[in-house]
Amino acid sequence: MSKQLHYNVLRQIFERFRESEPEPKGELEHTNxxxxxxxxxxxxxxxxxxxxxxxxxxxxxxxxxxxxxxxxxxxxxxxxxxxxxxxxxxxxxxxxxxxxxxxxxxxxxxxxxxxxxxxxxxxxxxxxxxxxxxGMPTQAVDTHIFRVANRTGIAPGKDVVAVERAIEDNIPADFQHHAHHWLILHGRYVCKARKPNCGVCVIEEFCQKDGVE
Missing domain, CATH: 1.10.340.30 (Hypothetical protein; domain 2)
Incomplete structure (x- = not known):
């Protein structure tokens, strides 16, 4: 398992995410x-x-x-x-x-x-x-977030609750609201399970690449 990244590195990572997608949205359609x-x-x-x-x-x-x-x-x-x-x-x-x-x-x-x-x-x-x-800063940890959190060192944990707590405890507060959307979209489209697209990853220089050949 990757080691927990330092606060200053986490801030740089989420600044990158915010620059690339200032207002990330969930993809499930709904009206209320x-x-x-x-x-x-x-x-x-x-x-x-x-x-x-x-x-x-x-x-x-x-x-x-x-x-x-x-x-x-x-x-x-x-x-x-x-x-x-x-x-x-x-x-x-x-x-x-x-x-x-x-x-x-x-x-x-x-x-x-x-x-x-x-x-x-x-x-x-x-x-x-x-x-x-x-708009609560809650963290819904799915398979994508669990993989990205552990692979990169953003929020390592042995189970989804541990990863959820690591996100809440370690990611700077001003990024908490959108954190789970940034992570899920990153896992869905860039940091994929079998073939992560590291060439287009905005945080590659900070990533610990745990589990990636």
């Missing part, structure tokens, strides 16, 4: 906090592009928990059946929608604990929603 929550829940073990293809028609009909309840599970399945694990995801989306209607007044809560109490919503999903909708 509820459709974002549903999209993120559907994205587990699926690509953002695949989720977007499935949810465009769905979100044209549904934008609130009550509308999802009214739509019904079978119709939801028809919309999302191209997504992996669609039956289980449909059950969870219907359950969380009912809970939002019955216990949260139809609103998506903005606390991690409340979000994680919903079916199919784990820590990563909660962190994405808190970051993207409410």
């Amino acid at each position: 906090a509820y459709t974002l929550l549903v999209a993120v829940a559907l994205s587990a073990q699926a690509t953002d592009k695949g989720v977007n293809r499935a949810t465009r028609a769905l979100f044209a009909k549904v934008s609130t928990p009550q509308e999802m309840v009214d739509l019904g599970e079978e119709t939801l399945i028809e919309h999302i059946k191209t997504i992996g694990l669609y039956r289980n995801k449909a059950k969870n989306v219907m359950k969380l929608s009912r809970i939002l209607v019955e216990e949260f007044g139809g609103e998506v809560p903005n606390s991690r604990a409340a979000l994680e109490s919903l079916p199919g919503v784990g820590r990563k999903t909660a962190n994405v929603v808190l970051n993207m909708w409410w």
Whole structure:
């Protein structure tokens, strides 16, 4: 595992990220906090592009928990059946929608604990929603971020929670809001698992290249 990079190096790395992409955005299409929550829940073990293809028609009909309840599970399945694990995801989306209607007044809560109490919503999903909708400096560590954080030395850790804490503890505060988007986009398009494109990497000179031949 790579060693944790020094604060001054981390600042230079994230200054590079900010110069190349000042306002990084998540790639899941949504219209409000509820459709974002549903999209993120559907994205587990699926690509953002695949989720977007499935949810465009769905979100044209549904934008609130009550509308999802009214739509019904079978119709939801028809919309999302191209997504992996669609039956289980449909059950969870219907359950969380009912809970939002019955216990949260139809609103998506903005606390991690409340979000994680919903079916199919784990820590990563909660962190994405808190970051993207409410602008909280939460870190949603997926496989891309876990790989980049360890390979480069930006935030090494043996599991996703350790990497999340390393990002929160070590990356300068003024970069925390966008940190997870910079890292996920870097992992998705540049620092790929099998063939990282080091030739176009804006932080190559700082990278420890752990795990790269």
